[in-house]
Amino acid sequence: VEAQYTHDHLANPVILPVNPYQPGKSSSAIQREFGLQEVVKLASNENAAGPSPLARKALELVLHHIHLYPDDGGEDLKHALARKHGVSSENVILGHGATDILDIIVRAFVCPTDEIISAYPGFPWFQILGQLSGAKNVVVPLRDHRHDLQAMGERITPRTKLILIANPNNPTGTFLKRADIESFLRSVPRHVVVVLDEAYIDYVDGEETRAIKLAQKPVDRLQPVIVVRTFSKISGLAGLRIGYAIAEAGLIRLLEKARQPFNTTMLAHVAAKASLQDLHHIEKSRKIVAQGKIFLYEAFKRLRLDFVPTDANFIYVDFHRDVKPIFHQLMERGFIIRPAQETCARITIGLPRQNAGLVRALKEVLTGRGSYEKQRSHLRGLHPARRGTGSRSGLHLGGEARHR
Numbered sequence: 311v312e313a314q315y316t317h318d319h320l321a322n323p324v325i326l327p328v329n330p331y332q333p334g335k336s337s338s339a340i341q342r343e344f345g346l347q348e349v350v351k352l353a354s355n356e357n358a359a360g361p362s363p364l365a366r367k368a369l370e371l372v373l374h375h376i377h378l379y380p381d382d383g384g385e386d387l388k389h390a391l392a393r394k395h396g397v398s399s400e401n402v403i404l405g406h407g408a409t410d411i412l413d414i415i416v417r418a419f420v421c422p423t424d425e426i427i428s429a430y431p432g433f434p435w436f437q438i439l440g441q442l443s444g445a446k447n448v449v450v451p452l453r454d455h456r457h458d459l460q461a462m463g464e465r466i467t468p469r470t471k472l473i474l475i476a477n478p479n480n481p482t483g484t485f486l487k488r489a490d491i492e493s494f495l496r497s498v499p500r501h502v503v504v505v506l507d508e509a510y511i512d513y514v515d516g517e518e519t520r521a522i523k524l525a526q527k528p529v530d531r532l533q534p535v536i537v538v539r540t541f542s543k544i545s546g547l548a549g550l551r552i553g554y555a556i557a558e559a560g561l562i563r564l565l566e567k568a569r570q571p572f573n574t575t576m577l578a579h580v581a582a583k584a585s586l587q588d589l590h591h592i593e594k595s596r597k598i599v600a601q602g603k604i605f606l607y608e609a610f611k612r613l614r615l616d617f618v619p620t621d622a623n624f625i626y627v628d629f630h631r632d633v634k635p636i637f638h639q640l641m642e643r644g645f646i647i648r649p650a651q652e653t654c655a656r657i658t659i660g661l662p663r664q665n666a667g668l669v670r671a672l673k674e675v676l677t678g679r680g681s682y683e684k685q686r687s688h689l690r691g692l693h694p695a696r697r698g699t700g701s702r703s704g705l706h707l708g709g710e711a712r713h714r
């Protein structure tokens with residue numbers, strides 16, 4: 311048995327309680343583990359449509375230059391983003407993903423004596439960042455699967471430095487309308503920086519660019535608001551790691567101080583710029599999600615599963631029983647979902663055939679009928695799963711409760 315050495319006494323004490331961020335399971339690992347030919351990953355909210363062909367072409371051209379450092383700060387992409395959002399490039403900063411931008415924000419603003427307010431369940435990185443900063447995480451439960459802005463406001467103290475809001479929220483997919491955010495911002499004191507993480511905003515009908523206006527022309531000029539966006543979702547560039555923030559120029563200047571040199575690659579710059587121009591790909595990606603959502607809603611209703619209607623590219627489902635066995639049995643059948651709170655999971659909306667396959671596998675798992683191989687020929691005529699007991703408001707209710 312290997313000796314258990316620990317170097318904990320050397321560590322910055324703030325990192326000791328941190329549980330490293332758990333990404334969705336990788337397809338190749340599951341393929342090896344279960345000897346599967348194909349694995350469908352519906353665990354990380356990636357774009358089922360893949361990257362834009364224009365982005366792929368741009369990448370081929372830039373490959374000749376990767377012996378050079380990228381343009382630090384990515385001026386060309388920043389200009390393109392500024393044009394898209396009707397702001398100036400002084401209002402934009404790039405990061406290697408929204409995760410990097412959030413890290414920059416925390417390092418730029420948060421001291422160990424500060425407090426950070428975020429919601430639970432939420433994007434786990436928010437709380438990890440809080441822990442790493444040494445600040446106090448103030449965690450406010452969602453209400454009916456949505457941010458409880460009133461409760462979040464009530465937790466503000468003179469020490470509050472940041473409020474982190476994912477809109478739409480991960481993992482529940484719920485969306486706060488601009489009017490609600492505006493009235494919340496009016497109630498937030500000016501010593502608090504409000505971050506609106508809009509990783510999934512492009513899936514929300516008609517809300518594109520709305521919060522950007524709040525960042526550019528705040529409720530008043532002293533209201534610090536930062537909008538965070540990413541190319542990982544609708545643009546299908548998760549593997550390249552590129553995201554950005556938009557905010558008033560004075561805030562961006564502070565963030566620039568905390569940014570690593572060359573934090574974004576030239577590959578990411580050209581692919582992101584090409585993706586911005588590929589409106590066809592964006593529309594196609596949106597359509598896949600819109601149609602997949604309707605298909606999965608209907609299937610979940612037939613399976614008598616409760617789910618939260620979503621404004622993002624994933625659906626939060628409550629199985630009303632321990633989700634871990636369901637997660638494992640789906641994995642054996644080649645489908646990776648993301649377990650969330652005890653009985654819940656977050657399922658990314660995939661391509662039509664992936665969604666259909668997931669539903670078939672789910673039927674098998676929920677009815678508890680043997681292995682996938684045996685099941686393949688028995689897919690027709692299965693009875694819907696028993697629905698669990700209990701329901702919480704905010705969920706679409708499957709089964710009897712739906713008809714109450």
Ligand SMILES: Cc1ncc(COP(=O)(O)O)c(C=O)c1O
Binds near residue numbers: 476539540541
């Ligand atoms: C709310 C939220 N913000 C940010 C991210 C990460 O984005 P990126 O890939 O740009 O780091 C995710 C990814 O799942 C997310 O759900």
